[in-house]
Amino acid sequence: LTADDGSRSRPIAPESPGIRRSRTRFVALGMLALGPASAYALRQRIASSVGFFWQESFGQLFPTLAQLEREGLVSGRSVSEGKRRRRDYEITPAGESTLAAWLHERPAPQPERNELLLKVFFANPGDVDALGSFIAHADADARAQVKVLRGIEVSLRESYATDPRLPFWLLTVRYGILGNEALVRWCKEARQAVAASA
Amino acid sequence: LTADDGSRSRPIAPESPGIRRSRTRFVALGMLALGPASAYALRQRIASSVGFFWQESFGQLFPTLAQLEREGLVSGRSVSEGKRRRRDYEITPAGESTLAAWLHERPAPQPERNELLLKVFFANPGDVDALGSFIAHADADARAQVKVLRGIEVSLRESYATDPRLPFWLLTVRYGILGNEALVRWCKEARQAVAASA
DNA sequence: TAGCACATGTAATAAGTTACATGATTTT
């Protein structure tokens, strides 16, 4: 319909010979490198730090931690606080090398999937009410996200002023801000196009 | 580590009661609404139009078409050109209603997963060579994408000047352009931060 | 005392990719 092929029967570098690998293990290792935690705490740590660009579900995280322990990349220790039991995980030296090795590997391009754009593409001119509301929602969400992320930006600068990792943490936040600002701009164009089509 | 919870044991609107649904069927229906095609041709149509924000693999598309046929949402017809056999699919009225209904449903927020950002977040200050090269790659890719998309923008305007669907198709391209321009800006910031940290 | 957050896990199932398999046609 438009341009550039995209076909080809390319067996070019299929991610690495044979093995397809989940990133869940590396997220777990990376988060544990910031300090020991239980599976539950780890999940929260993920949600509250990289949550806006990476999520992990419990059902994935729990078995992954068990697997990492079997491989000796993390060590687990059961703790009892009164009647409450908890299993705390800690990264091992082997886990740290595994993490470091992964950090040096080129990230695979994450193929984006955007359902809103799909609906824009297939939209029926003359029946765009729903589409208009989807765009309005996306606009509101993006603006809200920008506000949240600006808040995080400020509090990060305050809380970790001297931490050498601050610039990197800020970069991830900046990514979110710039991306959502672009989204707001797109929503403006989209609103106009939809209005013109109605 | 930073802010906003993200936890909660939310059983709130789990996508729709019970059923998790793939979008593959709707992409197939939407593409067939633009005209009949074989599975192979359909896959190419997807890649060359919405490919930059949505991909489908053969292994997913083939069985989906078979399933859609069993449900009466598409009709298949085997064609023989000489010795070459082919199965062409066409959307049925039932398929068109299914597609229309989906177009009116609010798109689920697609949770993004960005491996590059993960590596930025976990980066070791003092060991940022690899990271620098990842960012350089991302920058080059984004700039190239912008060029490609600008080309598509122009050729779309020429080829479909009078088509009422043109504004919507253009919007998807604009999304790609604005997003990649934002990415280029981020890469600039990232390069500076990485350089400062080295 | 009811409900919620803390805490830990398992099971079922869906979704999606990769690899395999086969054969025709076109191009070099």
Place this chain on the structure above:
DNA sequence: AAAATCATGTAACTTATTACATGTGCTA
């Protein structure tokens, strides 16, 4: 004649989500 592309499909497997199950401790 070999290689690439067109064309159609299947099978194995990985990844990931959702739902279920269970119990503790706090608080309104």
